[in-house]
Amino acid sequence: MTVRTRFAPSPTGYLHVGGARTALFNWLFARKHGGSFILRVEDTDEARNTDEARQAIFDGMSWLGLDWDEGPGKGGNSGPYFQSRRRDIYDAWFQKLADAGRVYQDDGAWRFRFERRPVTMNDLVCGEVTIDYRDESNTPDMVVKRSDGSYVFHFVNVVDDLEMNITHVIRGEDHLMNTPKHLQLIGALGGKAPQYAHIPLILNPDGSKMSKRDAGAAVGDYPRQGFLPAAVVNFIALLGWSSKTDEEIFTMAELVERFALENVNRAPARFDFEKCKWVNQQHISKIGVEEFVTAAKPFVEAAGLPVPENFTAIMAAVKDKVRLIEEVPAAADFLLGDGFAYDPEAVAKARGNTAFAGALEALAESFEKTADWSADAAKTALAEVAQSAGAKPGQWMFPLRVALSGRAHGPDLGEILNLLGRERCVARLRRFGSVSMG
């Protein structure tokens, strides 16, 4: 039996991390077992569906790298993959229910008559769970077809899973109590039930249910902040799943290799944005400079900063300094061009070194006289000027950094010297004496 999983979002809002993780687990499970991953759009609620939402789902999944084998834009033998276009299929299956005498009309809608008995499911994550359907007050017969003739979620969802030969349904725990209903429907329809795995929900840092507007909820926000897709995938995989080892940083391929439903937790996990950023930093440090340049360039251009000849070298210098790629412009602006701001605090601290502040012109001249410009040559020049001023070279490193970059933090001073070049270093030393702070 070939594994077939699916992600079945309804296009009523942007793709959120909870949905993305559900998609991810289905994708990982399918890839791990050499099966197929299907994308099915559950757009039966016409009033709430929007084109933007549908596009957001496609974009979000594509960005995360969760490619589907069957579905919109991809085709397949079980289409169409939009429920809004499967009307005939549902009519046919509904007739089976009617023929079996399992539905009855109520206020114009059709209700499915449950068998009044305990229903047991064997969930791959939750284990054996039994719901007693003899308690009618807790499990009233459910509407499967509305009075306007349209079908409700439970019915189309079950029919599609049957029609599409889905073998494993991995979905949020909010569906756990729906599963006995689906099992009863499948029984009445004469179908073979897929295996179910209900994964815990993702909560906000304060433990409340994560919903729209909450920080980190929208997958569409991640690209804009400069997250790497693989990092986001890595982080959300860690929410409710563990490799059972001390390792935490995984590539997509490594996740596929290690993923197992047995290692999915039962308790809901809280979303920790700080750790998410840390995971991103780990992935940034692992990618090559070229990949980093490709990812960072749009952010630099959007910030209106120049892209000089030594752009790649500059990016290499700041690559391991940022957690999010959106931080690149602020981290590299002084290397990319001359229009950067000076940090008042750093400037004040640097000028506090009066020996250095008084030797700016001497330093500039010394730099100009250096035969071949290099970080080492510049440092030698710095040391000479410092010693002649009666200061220790080491004490001038920090103020020189501030004079050249305008801030206290940044790449290695040697790299700064090299990337800036003699001209700029000299100009910035002379400018530093009179630069206004802020």
Next chain:
RNA sequence: GACCCGUUCGUCUAUCGGUUAGGACUCCAGAUUUUCAUUCUGGCAAGAAGGGUUCGACUCCCUUACGGGUCGCCA
């Protein structure tokens, strides 16, 4: 309210009856770097509570508390 699931450092987690309860994020300290950061080392910090079962319980059972979910002609 009824029903279902859950509960280990602040957060994500390991542990599947015998461990000084381990790792990671965050935070703090030290070391290294003639510079900031990185890095490295170390530190703070946990079994919800009460009963059982057992030679022995974080681990199994029960109760309570707390958290989440579900009870729609939403999905």
